[in-house]
Amino acid sequence: MEKQGGESLGLTQTLTGRLRNFxxxxxxxxxxxAVYESISNSLHAIRDRSSGGRDRIDVRVNRDSTGDVEGFIIADTGVGLTSENFDSFRKIDSTYKAVRGGKGVGRLTWLKTFGLARVSSTFNDGDSFQIRSFDFIEDDSMPIKHHTLTRSTGPSGTIVELYDMKSAYKRECPKRSETIVRSIVRHFLKDVISKEGPDIFVDDGGIHDLKKVFESSIVRRHASTFAAKIGDREHSFSITHLVTSKAFADHEAKENVVYLLAHGRVVGRRPVGGLIGLKKLQGGKTYVGMVEGDFLDHTVSQERTMLAADSTLVDIIVREAAEDATQFLREDTQPVRDRQLTMVKQIKREYPRFMGTLSDEQGFVENKLQLSVRDQESVFRAVSLDWYRSKRKIDRSIRTGLSNPKNEQEFKAALAEANKSIAIESKAILADYVTERKVVIEFLTKLVARVRASPDDDYETEAKVHDLILPRKANSSNIKLETHNLWIIDERLPYYYYFNSDLPLKDQIIDSKDMRRPDITLSDVASSFQQRGSNEPFIVVEFKRPGRDNYNSKDDPVKQCLEYVAEMRDGKKLASADGSWNSSVQENTLFYCYIIADITPTLRKLVELHDMKRTPDGRGYFRYHDGLRAWCEVIPFDKLIENNRVRHNAFFEKLGIT
Known part of the structure; x- marks a missing residue:
């Protein structure tokens, strides 16, 4: 070492300072x-010694009078503290074991957590066995005290006694023997599950064979490999998948977990319940994954307590490990997949727009849904996003192929793709449209049944049906054409531009003072083949409460409709609610009157008095009034509903809507 004026220019450090900063x-x-480090040293010592017998590591737990842990004794059958090992022991941050992950600081954990470490080690110096004994304490001037070296008959091995656990760590130390055993097992999983290597025993009021304890808890295991791209390089990793009893569930993660190993030791843990879609396995089991690889070996911290790699890089490894774990856990995750499939099928039924996206329901679940996706809303978001991305991709491809094709073949391919896309989209739009109609039909069916069973409060129950078809007080200036359900009565009605619902005739007829309010009136059909204002039929619709049976001559719905027609016809001009349109009623203008009412005895008597004829199916009545040029038809609710079902069934069956 270089000196100047007899003074060393090298850097120095103190044991006390090193421990403070540990x-x-x-x-x-x-x-x-400290126990983990001692066991790790024992494993290295055993690997360094050629032995014909079965090696072992024994850990004894010492407790005080209250039952709290106060120390440990760790004994092994390893090579012992030879001269080379002892030289390394005396150097802080020694690189003697760097090739197998040793950082040269493990023994510092003894003094970080305990007041005294006493070592007795038997080794072979080449000619004979010797016993090296000493105390290791926190003392900058002489941390190794009472060192002795005496001859022995062997065999080799080391005993480390850890005394006087410091209060901060004593308070945190697990109290239960089972917890200590499981903690050691988790830390040395690779060695515990290996059939090779030493047996490890813990003595704490009874002997625990760690290999047997863990082996009895393993339900199944599988070894695999995977790759993870980190930066510009792809790194290889091995993973051991284990399903064990819940006794070995990670006490910190409290869910299925992946352990990251460096040089055979656990240096990190990551919960993966969210990634694999299962925080816990059914039947009192837990998942444990052990990941190893050169990348982890090279990025472990000096203290071997954590990984020095950026957390985002570790996330990449864990995600790939979780993906591999998902395959291993297929039988455990199947219930989740089954529930996802049920939700996907329901979304397909309710939102046929996604029929193309969900043409392969099982494939979508397996390839597009993370196992963490559990609720209907999250599944719907995933379906919507996939539909959007697929549509954008196809649209871009079509635009490129049609606008700037490289050759004729590319143009034809783009054209074919465009035709296919248009067909799929058209079918999806039709499916959405038809499904909405199906919902309305089902709702009308239930509403009619409910109204029939309700008390005879005419107006309110009648109004519920009215509002479903076209809300009261609505007109063509305050409600959009697409928002009503006039198609239930007649498929031609949605094409009328002007309509009024429950508005007085005085607001529909210029210079009229008539306060009567037809349920619905429609005029001026909208058609690309007709000009608005031409002599198209006028429509009057009246609703009566389903099941009503108290009609009389003063409350005659046929007479009521014909009187509305007479008021409109009498040389009057009809106008839209906002005044933007008006039309004279010509002599030859036709009127259609739809009376939606159940044919009960009192109503049948009235319609027969009006000389109305039965419809061909025998379920309704109709008549043409010559004087008023008005067709009147009485349609029972059951017939109205059934006609709609029959009319739409072909669409339902073709689109697979049930």
Whole structure:
């Protein structure tokens, strides 16, 4: 080392300062870190010794009079603290074991969490066995005290005794023996599940064989590999999938978990319940994944307590691991997939616009839905987003192929794709349209049944049906043409531009003072083959409460409609509500009157008095009034509903709408 004026120019550090800056905050897991480091040293020592027998590591838990943990004794059958190992022990941040992940700081955890570490190690110096004994304490001038070296008959091995656990860690240290055993198992999973290597025992009021304890909890296992692209490079990783009893569920993550291993030791954990769609497995089981790879070996922190890699990079690894785990857990995730499939089918039924997107329902669930997608709204968002992206992709491809084709073949392909896309979109729009109609028909069916069963409060119950077809007080200036359901009565009615609902005749007829209010009137049909204002039929619609049976001569719906026609016809001009249109009623102008009412005995008596004829199906009545040039038809609610069902069934069947 270079000197100047007899003074060394090298940097120095103190043990006390190094321990103060050692990042090991008190926690249940960190309170056992010194034990983990001792076991790790034991594993290295055993691998360094050629042995014909079965090696083992024994961990004894020492408790105080209250039952709290106060220390540990760790014994192994390894090579012992040879001269080379002891030289390394005496160097902080030694690189002696760097090739297998050793950071040269493990023994510092002894003094970070305990007041005293006592070591007794038997080793072979080449000629004979010797026992090296000493105390390791926090002392900058002489941390190794009472060092002795005596001859022994062997065999080799090391005993580390950890005394006087510091209060901050003692408070956090697990109390239950089972928790300590499981914590050690989780930390050394790779060694515990391996049939090779030493047996590990924990003595705490009873002997626990860690290999047997964990082996008995394993339901199934599988080894696999996966790749993750990190930056510009693709890295390979191995993963061991385990399904175990819930006794080995991670106490911190509290859900299915992936452990990240560096040089065989757990240095990180990530909950993956959200990624695989299952926080816990059914039947009291839990999932554990063990991920290993050179990338993790090279990015573990010096203290081996965490990964030094950016968390976003670790996220990439965990996502790929979770994807692999999903395949392993197919039988466990199947109930989730089944529920997703049910929701997808329901969305397809209710929103046929997505028929193309969901043509392969099972494929969509498997390839497009994360297992974490659990509720109907989230599934709908996923379906909508996939529909939008697919449509944009197709539209861009078509525009490029049609506007700037590279050759004739590309143009033809783009044209074919355009035709296919238009056909799919048209079918989707039709499906949406027809489905909305189906909902209205079903609602009308239930509404009619409910009104028939309700008390005989004529106006309010009649009004409910009225509002479903066309809301009261609505007219062509305050409601959009597409928002009413006039098609229920007649498919031609939605094409009328001007309509009024429950408005006085004085507001519909110029210079009229008639306060009577027809339920619905329509005039001036909208057609590309007709000009508005031409002599098209006028429409009058009257609703009567489903099931009503108290009609009389003063409350005669046929007479009521004909009187409306007479008032409109009497040389009058009809006008729209906003005054933007008016039309004279010509002598040859036709009127159609629709009376929507159940044919009950009192109504049948009235319609027969009007000499109305039965319709061919025998369910309704009709008559043409010569003097008023008006067709009148009485349509029962059941017939109205059935006619709509028959009219739409072909669409329902073709589109697969049930």
């Amino acid at each position: 990042p090991l905050a008190p926690s249940p897991d960190n309170s056992l870190w």
